[in-house]
Amino acid sequence: MNQTDWSERPAWSAVLVAMLLVVGLLVWAWYLATPTPAGRTLSFSLLSGAAFGLLLQRSRFCFFCITRDYVERRDPRGLLGLLTALAVGTLGYHAVFGVFLPDPYGGRLPPDAHIGPVSAILAFAALMFGLGMSLSGSCISAHLYRLGEGAFGSVFALLGVVPGFVLGFISWNSLYLQDIEAAPSLWLPASLGYGGSLLVQLLALAAIAWGILKFARTQQPESDVGVGVRIWRRRWPPYVGGILIGGLAVICYLRVAPLGVTAELGSLSRTAANALGLLPDRLLGLDSFSGCATVVKQAVLSNNGVFVLGLILASWASALIAGDWQPTWPRPAQMLRNFCGGVLMGLGAMLALGCTVGTLLSGVMAGALSGWVFALFCLAGVLFGLVVRRPLGWL
């Protein structure tokens, strides 16, 4: 993470471990790719997870950090990268939708797209998620890629996500009947058509970018270094990461499912809580929603499971080469904060049917109002957290 004191060449031992990781990933992908639809999908999920991990690590695509950069230093680059990803993803998703569901007015939703019910519960869940991000210093996807950078504090945040999910499952049935069941899953193309939805979304993203730039401070240009150093050692310009993440999101939706990192965590939590008898017999309506679906696990390997493992391993390899592999062990207070933040994020991700990736990125790209609502309230949660961070000594 420290960008000033690296030597420009990675240690040979780091390169060796990174090479082993890459070879390991490729061998595993080859092994998974049995000539069946399931095998091909698993292998693709592993490789796309690895690509996602590489992109997150190389462009430091951490929702919390990029928001903080802007709030505290008026550095707009990260947020602009996020907007780039959303714009590219919106374009691609709408192109794919035209194939999957030629008529958007027919009362159906495109298969698997993360279009969730819009309710007060969604707003509450996003707020909790944002608070959890501030408390633990990252969202779930960033904690995952930071594992690869040796940030062992993230382990505690991810551990907290599990009881957070369980809390969400336990409260699900009453919240579902109170609010979620009657909440509409609003999808912009269903009322505006694909062209209208595309136009509205791109205009909205452009307006947000304009607003961000209006209050931004001009940043120091990067010092002039060679291409190799820029690719392997420096943080990528955020728009590069944004374009590539937007493209990856579209390819993943086309082939397997929208991007998301919490389905497997949620499934593990649900399976564990189910086995312990903590959950009600039925989680009403939950399995009929599209989103980061959590299922009681039947098979060891799931698409989302190998996606997340690929993410962590590739991020680790990338961090080793970039010199970002700097193992840190958190102090007890930080462990506790991470754990509590994880609980809030787990709860939020469960009730919102996804996190900053599954609901925000994949939702907004799909033209789902739920994605925008999540973004708004998650931002509110993060900003509130940023305000109270200093007085409460969370720094």
Added chain:
Amino acid sequence: MKIKQWLGAGLLFAASALQVAQAASEVLVSTDWLERNLGQDKLRIIEVSVNPGQYERGHIPGAVNFEWHRDLVDPVRRDIAAQEDFQKLLRNAGISSDTTVILYGDTNNWFAAWGAWVFDVYGVSNVKLLDGGRAKWEAEGRPLSSRQIAHQPGDITLAGRNEALRARFQDVVTVAEGSTQTKLVDIRSPDEFNGRIFAPPGVQELAVRAGHIPGAVNVPWGEAVAADGTFKSADELRKVYAAVGIDGSQPVITYCRIGERSSHTWFALSKILGYEVRNYDGSWTEYGNAVGVPVVNVAGTVWGGK
């Protein structure tokens, strides 16, 4: 891989004469026949799969998607699709009275066979199943497309329901009470048939009684299927069912849990063997919840509200 595929293609080519003979079946077409006839004008391919998102990511080129839980049923009351809705669906898919319809789907054509039954109830002729379904098509590496083609609307007109293909609750009760000479085939798993479990794992729609309808024989649907997912030959099928006393001499009623897997067996018995068969689409979720009807529960499992 490649070499195997080429060898496979060569074998298929060599056997193509045989394949055509097989494809001439009135009710089934082979994957090979379908691939060679994809461009035919009077041919419509319909996918009816259980798992959503599968058709959209890749289907047999030119195929139209029917969602079984929206298109083929009445979404409010428990019934097959209303005549008017079904006719509109067929016309939008480009089906006319002279069209040949090929149905296929995932999970061994369960829902495609169910679709074939709905087509038959509405008297649509020239409806066939792709033998082996989606799984065989994919396993053989045949092409898939994600493009949806808007076909010219067809002009088919449906006459009305042929209720003779459909067993209703009262029909089944009279069989259970022994007042009608009809054979019942329960195609569920032996554990469901014997009342050890109320429903297969992962299924929420329960009946509050376990077991089967008196007089039913248990022939799980998979008995009708060969290793590659295709239907067994007519001779083999005849043997399988004759072994439990079903030889076509008496009318047959097939049932399962919700009436869809039983369509698979309905297809084998009625379309391939030509027996007189009705599908009981109320199935165990209707019968096992009915008050006062006779039930055989071998295991004696008692329902405890869970």
